[in-house]
Amino acid sequence: MDFLRKILFPFSLIYWAVTAVRNFLYDKGIFTSHSFPVPVIAIGNLSTGGTGKTPQTEYLVRLLSGNYKVATLSRGYKRKSKGFVLADSSSSADTLGDEPYQFHTKFPNIRVAVDADRKNGIENLLSLFPKPEVILLDDAYQHRRVKAGFYILLTAYGDLYADDLILPAGNLREGRSGAHRANVIVVTKCPQGLSAEAQDIIVKKLRPEARQKVYFTCIDYDNALYSEEGERSLEAVSDVLKVLVAGIAKPKLFFDHVKGKSDIALAFPDHHDFTEKEIEDINKQTKDKLVITTEKDFMRLKGRLPKEKLFYLPIKSRFIAGGDDFDKTLLDYVGKSTANR
Structure with a gap:
């Protein structure tokens, strides 16, 4: 570099x-x-x-x-x-x-x-x-x-x-x-x-x-995850298998805060416009897993992934x-x- x-x-x-x-x-x-x-x-x-x-x-x-x-x-x-x-x-x-x-x-x-x-x-x-x-x-x-x-x-x-x-x-x-x-x-x-x-x-x-x-x-970071259907505490899903999706400039802090040992982390460019192929690939990796994303990415992913699986983690400064x-x-x-x- x-x-x-x-x-x-x-x-x-x-x-x-x-x-x-x-x-x-x-x-x-x-x-x-x-x-x-x-x-x-x-x-x-x-x-x-x-x-x-x-x-x-x-x-x-x-x-x-x-x-x-x-x-x-x-x-x-x-x-x-x-x-x-x-x-x-x-x-x-x-x-x-x-x-x-x-x-x-x-x-x-x-x-x-x-x-x-x-x-x-x-x-x-x-x-x-x-x-x-x-x-x-x-x-x-x-x-x-x-x-x-x-x-x-x-x-x-x-x-x-x-x-x-x-x-x-x-x-x-x-x-x-x-x-x-x-x-x-x-x-x-x-x-x-x-x-x-x-x-x-x-x-x-x-x-x-x-x-x-x-x-x-x-x-x-908020203590709860939110979806279109409700919320779940972050602690309650700590041992649940998850796919983490982040299309932000520097996702390391998000991944470090949420990721468990067996979770999958998928990083995309900032403000990423997810293609149909990428949505299909995420769905394939999900199966029995939850999808946890950032609040910004949730705005682009909702309606494209199963709403019962898609959650976001809010943050505050x-x-x-x-x-x-x-x-x-x-x-x-x-x-x-x-x-x-």
């Missing part, structure tokens, strides 16, 4: 130059960034994926939706629709993409929309009645046509952007200097017992600016420390922004 990175490094310099010029033109106002009269929060990363954007976005929905009319706006990666689409009762993973469809299913009290053109998407959301009071931009850190009021930059523990290279030699979509746009930096997928000393080492490696706060979160301060920082931003509208 190191040898391959050395070969690709010259191409990374070209990629870096292109993204650096683009960011410079936006920073200097030569390219126009559009602002809007509502709080807009962008959640994203510098890398190509696997930082836990979905649970972090859901955390913000839970934090804000009790007091504000919240909308999420995503690109709708791998959806089969085009342009602006607002979620409704006829929506599916095909029309919205798996993650927005998950938001729509879990949070019926918020607006969920998709549009690759985030400016157009926000304009469409603001034309609705009642219009949203807060807009969450999912995976929009590099979408510079929109100037968000607050940026949350995610980076995964054990895969920090400070240790990575730009594409194609590494996994960064832009240079590490792009971190300067963040209001806060969240290190995700940390071990639950990460010590204060270990956190300090990471902070020094990330080298945040004085105005930037760094927080640490871990993944909390939990702050190891400083959660109250993070909440206050976000609520203060939204409160001041709505008051100044």
Whole structure:
């Protein structure tokens, strides 16, 4: 891998130059960034994926939706629709993409929309009645046509952007200097017992600016598995034979948490669109086994595998420390922004 990175490094310099010029033109106002009269929060990363954007976005929905009319706006990666689409009762993973469809299913009290053109998407959301009071931009850190009021930059523990290279030699979509746009930096997928000393080492490696706060979160797994027909405790199926299916960027944590000695683990690319042949192969391996998948994959697999066998394991993002301060920082931003509208 190191040898391959050395070969690709010259191409990374070209990629870096292109993204650096683009960011410079936006920073200097030569390219126009559009602002809007509502709080807009962008959640994203510098890398190509696997930082836990979905649970972090859901955390913000839970934090804000009790007091504000919240909308999420995503690109709708791998959806089969085009342009602006607002979620409704006829929506599916095909029309919205798996993650927005998950938001729509879990949070019926918020607006969920998709549009690759985030400016157009926000304009469409603001034309609705009642219009949203807060807009969450999912995976929009590099979408510079929109100037968000607050940026949350995610980076995964054990895969920090400070240790990575730009594409194609590494996994960064832009240079590490792009971190300067963040209001806060969240290190995700940390071990639950990460010590204060270990956190300090990471902070020094990330080298945040004085105005930037760094927080640490871990993944909390639910104690139950859910299906279209009901739920079962995770403990109750610990000795049951299972086929684990994950189409996410970095499935190791999921497999490690669920997998028993005799279970089968099937890993697919992130946002994978399962073919009929793959569904047939999964069915053949299932027989007397349960199929356990991630919540995101469940959105694409339900209706295609026997519902009495197909279960998913929900996850949440939990702050190891400083959660109250993070909440206050976000609520203060939204409160001041709505008051100044």
